[in-house]
Amino acid sequence: xxxxxxxxxxxxxxxxxxxxxxxxxxxxxxxxxxxxxxxxxxxxxxxxxxxxxxxxxxxxxxxxxxxxxxxxxxxxxxxxxxxxxxxxxxxxxxxxxxxxxxxxxxxxxxxxxxxxxxxxxxxxxxxxxxxxxxxxxxxxxxxxxxxxxxxxxxxxxxxxxxxxxxxxxxxxxxxxxxxxxxxxxxxxxxxxxxxxxxxxxxxxxxxxxxxxxxxxxxxxxxxxxxxxxxxxxxxxxxxxxxxxxxxxxxxxxxxxxxxxxxxxxxxxxxxxxxxxxxxxxxxxxxxxxxxxxxxxxxxxxxxxxxxxxxxxxxxxxxxxxxxxxxxxxxxxxxxxxxxxxxxxxxxxxxxxxxxxxxxxxxxxxxxxxxxxxxxxxxxxxxxxxxxxxxxxxxxxxxxxxxxxxxxxxxxxxxxxxxxxxxxxxxxxxxxxxxxxxxxxxxxxxxxxxxxxxxxxxxxxxxxxxxxxxxxxxxxxxxxxxxxxxxxxxxxxxxxxxxxxxxxxxxxxxxxxxxxxxxxxxxxxxxxxxxxxxxxxxxxxxxxxxxxxxxxxxxxxxxxxxxxxxxxxxxxxxxxxxxxxxxxxxxxxxxxxxxxxxxxxxxxxxxxxxxxxxxxxxxxxxxxxxxxxxxxxxxxxxxxxxxxxxxxxxxxxxxxxxx
Amino acid sequence: xxxxxxxxxxxxxxxxxxxxxxxxxxxxxxxxxxxxxxxxxxxxxxxxxxxxxxxxxxxxxxxxxxxxxxxxxxxxxxxxxxxxxxxxxxxxxxxxxxxxxxxxxxxxxxxxxxxxxxxxxxxxxxxxxxxxxxxxxxxxxxxxxxxxxxxxxxxxxxxxxxxxxxxxxxxxxxxxxxxxxxxxxxxxxxxxxxxxxxxxxxxxxxxxxxxxxxxxxxxxxxxxxxxxxxxxxxxxxxxxxxxxxxxxxxxxxxxxxxxxxxxxxxxxxxxxxxxxxxxxxxxxxxxxxxxxxxxxxxxx
Numbered sequence: 001x002x003x004x005x006x007x008x009x010x011x012x013x014x015x016x017x018x019x020x021x022x023x024x025x026x027x028x029x030x031x032x033x034x035x036x037x038x039x040x041x042x043x044x045x046x047x048x049x050x051x052x053x054x055x056x057x058x059x060x061x062x063x064x065x066x067x068x069x070x071x072x073x074x075x076x077x078x079x080x081x082x083x084x085x086x087x088x089x090x091x092x093x094x095x096x097x098x099x100x101x102x103x104x105x106x107x108x109x110x111x112x113x114x115x116x117x118x119x120x121x122x123x124x125x126x127x128x129x130x131x132x133x134x135x136x137x138x139x140x141x142x143x144x145x146x147x148x149x150x151x152x153x154x155x156x157x158x159x160x161x162x163x164x165x166x167x168x169x170x171x172x173x174x175x176x177x178x179x180x181x182x183x184x185x186x187x188x189x190x191x192x193x194x195x196x197x198x199x200x201x202x203x204x205x206x207x208x209x210x211x212x213x214x215x216x217x218x219x220x221x222x223x224x225x226x227x228x229x230x231x232x233x234x235x236x237x238x239x240x241x242x243x244x245x246x247x248x249x250x251x252x253x254x255x256x257x258x259x260x261x262x263x264x265x266x267x268x269x270x271x272x273x274x275x276x277x278x279x280x281x282x283x284x285x286x287x288x289x290x291x292x293x294x295x296x297x298x299x300x301x302x303x304x305x306x307x308x309x310x311x312x313x314x315x316x317x318x319x320x321x322x323x324x325x326x327x328x329x330x331x332x333x334x335x336x337x338x339x340x341x342x343x344x345x346x347x348x349x350x351x352x353x354x355x356x357x358x359x360x361x362x363x364x365x366x367x368x369x370x371x372x373x374x375x376x377x378x379x380x381x382x383x384x385x386x387x388x389x390x391x392x393x394x395x396x397x398x399x400x401x402x403x404x405x406x407x408x409x410x411x412x413x414x415x416x417x418x419x420x421x422x423x424x425x426x427x428x429x430x431x432x433x434x435x436x437x438x439x440x441x442x443x444x445x446x447x448x449x450x451x452x453x454x455x456x457x458x459x460x461x462x463x464x465x466x467x468x469x470x471x472x473x474x475x476x477x478x479x480x481x482x483x484x485x486x487x488x489x490x491x492x493x494x495x496x497x498x499x500x501x502x503x504x505x506x507x508x509x510x511x512x513x514x515x516x517x518x519x520x521x522x523x524x525x526x527x528x529x530x531x532x533x534x535x536x537x538x539x540x541x542x543x544x545x546x547x548x549x550x551x552x553x554x555x556x557x558x559x560x561x562x563x564x565x566x567x568x569x570x571x572x573x574x575x576x577x578x579x580x581x582x583x584x585x586x587x588x589x590x591x592x593x594x595x596x597x598x599x600x601x602x603x604x605x606x607x608x609x610x611x612x613x614x615x616x617x618x619x620x621x622x623x624x625x626x627x628x629x630x631x632x633x634x635x636x637x638x639x640x641x642x643x644x645x646x647x648x649x650x651x652x653x654x655x656x657x658x
Numbered sequence: 659x660x661x662x663x664x665x666x667x668x669x670x671x672x673x674x675x676x677x678x679x680x681x682x683x684x685x686x687x688x689x690x691x692x693x694x695x696x697x698x699x700x701x702x703x704x705x706x707x708x709x710x711x712x713x714x715x716x717x718x719x720x721x722x723x724x725x726x727x728x729x730x731x732x733x734x735x736x737x738x739x740x741x742x743x744x745x746x747x748x749x750x751x752x753x754x755x756x757x758x759x760x761x762x763x764x765x766x767x768x769x770x771x772x773x774x775x776x777x778x779x780x781x782x783x784x785x786x787x788x789x790x791x792x793x794x795x796x797x798x799x800x801x802x803x804x805x806x807x808x809x810x811x812x813x814x815x816x817x818x819x820x821x822x823x824x825x826x827x828x829x830x831x832x833x834x835x836x837x838x839x840x841x842x843x844x845x846x847x848x849x850x851x852x853x854x855x856x857x858x859x860x861x862x863x864x865x866x867x868x869x870x871x872x873x874x875x876x877x878x879x880x881x882x883x884x885x886x887x888x889x890x891x892x893x894x895x896x897x898x899x900x901x902x903x904x905x906x907x908x909x910x911x912x913x914x915x916x917x918x919x920x921x922x923x924x925x926x927x928x929x930x931x932x933x934x935x936x937x938x939x940x941x942x943x944x945x946x947x948x949x950x951x952x953x954x955x956x957x958x
Contacts, residue, residue, distance in 0.1 A: 377716040395758065395762065396755055397755065397762055407752065424953075427796065430795055430796075431796050434754070435792045438789070439788045441788060444762075445765045445780060445784050449768075449769030453718060453769045453770040453772075454769055454770060455714055524746070524752065528728060531731050531732055532724050532725050532729070539724055539871055539875070542705065543870075546708035549710045549711070550713050551712065553712040554866055565774055567777020571778075571781065572769075573781075575786075
């Protein structure tokens with residue numbers, strides 16, 4: 001019975017996808033393909049929450065993909081948590097895609113999207129439940145390829161093709177790293193299964209360090225950790241919005257899953273330096289991610305940089321957890337890991353919400369450039385409310401869920417800093433997180449303010465309207481979940497405390513993640529609701545008595561204020577840009593066209609030089625291209641030369657191995 | 659009942675503090691100045707006025723004033739002003755992050771009217787607050803160590819008496835908190851609350867399109883937040899005042915607020931407003947001071 005489960009799951013996702021390919025009518029194809037995916041995800045979510053989470057650890061044997069190996073699915077608490085995440089976001093995004101993907105109705109290739117999307121969801125479910133290296137890598141590759149094809153779905157656009165290429169290269173470098181990391185473990189333990197890795201102790205610390213280094217490269221590339229994040233800001237904007245939501249909300253978390261799996265389950269007692277490295281990379285990702293996000297004009301590119309930031313926050317929690325584990329602070333370690341994992345869920349919720357909102361904006365106003373938007377709250381009130389909820393959540397404003405998980409991380413850092421010795425590191429991490437949080441507020445006030453408030457900056461922005469119910473329902477649900485998890489964080493925290501019980505068994509309960517006396521998120525939410533509600537009523541009452549008039553915005557007495565006089569997103573970001581210009585490197589060029597003494601036209605352009613792209617990746621890329629041109633001489637197209645190569649190879653083999 | 663009294667005290671002392679600041683400033687610059695109680699009269703006037711609402715504004719604008727005042731009152735409920743006990747004890751991280759809620763809505767309302775003034779003020783406000791964040795969290799960490807508690811009320815009340823005043827940690831932390839008080843409450847040298855020149859102002863530009871009841875709520879919230887910060891600074895320096903019997907505690911709180919007002923006023927009178935580009939280094943100074951206070955703790 002149990003062994004049939006993987007097949008049932010696979011067919012539940014793949015059959016609707018294949019049917020969608022066969023159906024001629026594009027609308028029906030969407031409904032069958034994505035609708036089928038949504039139903040499959042929903043049922044799997046229920047099964048995971050009601051069944052799998054209570055039955056862990058659970059093993060399901062699989063037919064071996066390669067002879068002489070054994071494959072199995074192995075579900076423990078951690079897997080079940082990520083599995084639930086995949087299905088939860090998968091369900092809502094599939095519902096959304098039913099409405100959104102009508103953009104592709106004109107193209108036959110749009111009908112491949114359901115199959116690819118369902119394959120992506122299925123392969124992610126496979127990745128987190130794989131119990132051995134081979135099935136893990138198979139799932140990983142299926143995930144990477146399915147997402148690649150989804151990124152280039154719009155392949156008529158040059159940007160999409162370029163983004164796809166960058167993503168493909170990045171993801172394969174990543175897979176290479178993971179493969180090497182696993183091979184180090186396989187070679188020393190002689191086993192392919194995760195349980196086998198964990199049971200055989202590895203004595204040589206240099207092997208452990210090498211495995212960790214390659215795992216960090218591999219999983220870090222997928223997760224978008226600085227400095228491996230380079231593909232994210234290209235691939236996320238070009239992919240169709242539901243795909244961006246899945247990629248940013250769930251797929252990059254597979255990298256986090258891999259890091260947690262390696263660090264806390266597969267590697268034997270990792271030294272403090274691993275955790276310290278992750279902590280430093282986490283803070284760097286956070287600060288760089290949010291700083292680059294602040295200067296973006298492309299709504300989806302901005303959100304992509306925020307994924308880098310949030311992965312940084314998650315990694316700060318996980319890295320600090322590992323550091324605490326290595327330095328004898330088990331209780332703090334547990335809180336930090338719980339906080340990091342909770343932020344995985346929360347980021348998935350609000351980032352999926354924000355990408356879905358961005359998709360609705362894109363479909364309504366046909367532009368991602370926030371300098372051309374504005375005033376959308378009037379035409380798209382529902383999208384606006386949902387996007388505002390997501391923005392409050394991502395800016396970690398209580399009582400939304402982004403705060404709940406950062407709070408757990410802070411409490412862990414605070415508990416760790418209390419111990420003697422290296423406590424200062426954790427205080428510095430707290431200051432870093434605080435800066436990241438403050439900058440995130442800057443960025444999302446900018447986004448909500450310029451996109452949804454004020455006056456429309458273009459005709460298409462004023463014509464934008466709320467999307468169909470299929471697209472509104474997922475956004476509304478996600479917004480409610482953002483608030484719900486913020487007000488009742490213990491729903492998830494309790495569960496995560498159980499999952500992480502291997503770190504410390506000492507009487508740490510969920511109460512440690514939520515302060516007991518007063519001031520819990522719940523009481524604060526109640527207090528806020530009473531205060532704000534009461535004052536709103538008072539305001540309404542006073543206005544009814546005192547009167548209210550509609551007038552134009554104050555324009556210093558001049559009546560002709562136009563939308564062009566509004567503050568732009570670039571101006572809004574300018575103070576931050578000014579302070580951090582050493583990192584952001586703005587380059588401005590100004591060209592003037594004169595006629596005699598009169599100035600006719602001035603052109604003013606500002607560009608940002610990405611330090612990593614120009615300093616590291618482009619030179620390496622050029623080196624590769626040059627090497628490839630040199631290597632081209634080896635295959636000039638003469639068959640006799642190729643036969644000569646074969647002869648040479650045979651001779652060499654005979655010489656060396658005979 | 660005491661909860662209501664606690665919050666009412668914040669609401670009532672806010673205008674007094676603003677009045678004292680203005681009077682001190684006027685006195686030190688050899689002017690007569692408005693009466694100390696003028697801010698009360700201003701609020702009374704504004705509460706009885708209607709509003710002119712921009713046709714561009716959305717519901718976010720309507721919600722902004724209640725959110726700003728409401729969240730400030732919830733923050734006040736966690737701050738010890740006249741006794742150790744507060745209506746809503748709050749972890750200091752929650753307290754700091756809750757400060758972002760009024761800021762978020764205030765700055766959004768600034769952008770909601772489509773005015774360049776609002777955008778300008780909002781942009782500067784969020785930038786200043788973001789850069790103040792590390793200093794705030796480090797100084798709260800320092801206070802939490804000092805007071806041996808992680809709720810805001812507990813840590814202020816727990817500052818040990820014998821260490822007060824001539825101990826470097828206390829001086830450094832109170833100094834940092836005072837620098838942050840000036841930055842977070844739109845005071846000189848970061849912002850100038852008296853000017854209406856758009857090139858220099860932050861807070862005033864942001865609320866330019868608010869009128870009547872809305873403006874009254876926002877000014878009241880500013881007063882509450884100023885009292886809140888003053889309570890934190892003076893609470894760190896004189897924690898004894900929090901354990902007095904009630905009939906002495908309330909006059910002591912009033913005295914603390916009046917003294918804070920005089921100190922803020924004297925600072926404002928003796929200084930010019932900084933250029934905007936210097937604010938970052940000002941806040942960096944605050945961060946480093948807080949870090950030194952923490953380092954002193956690790957050393958001692």
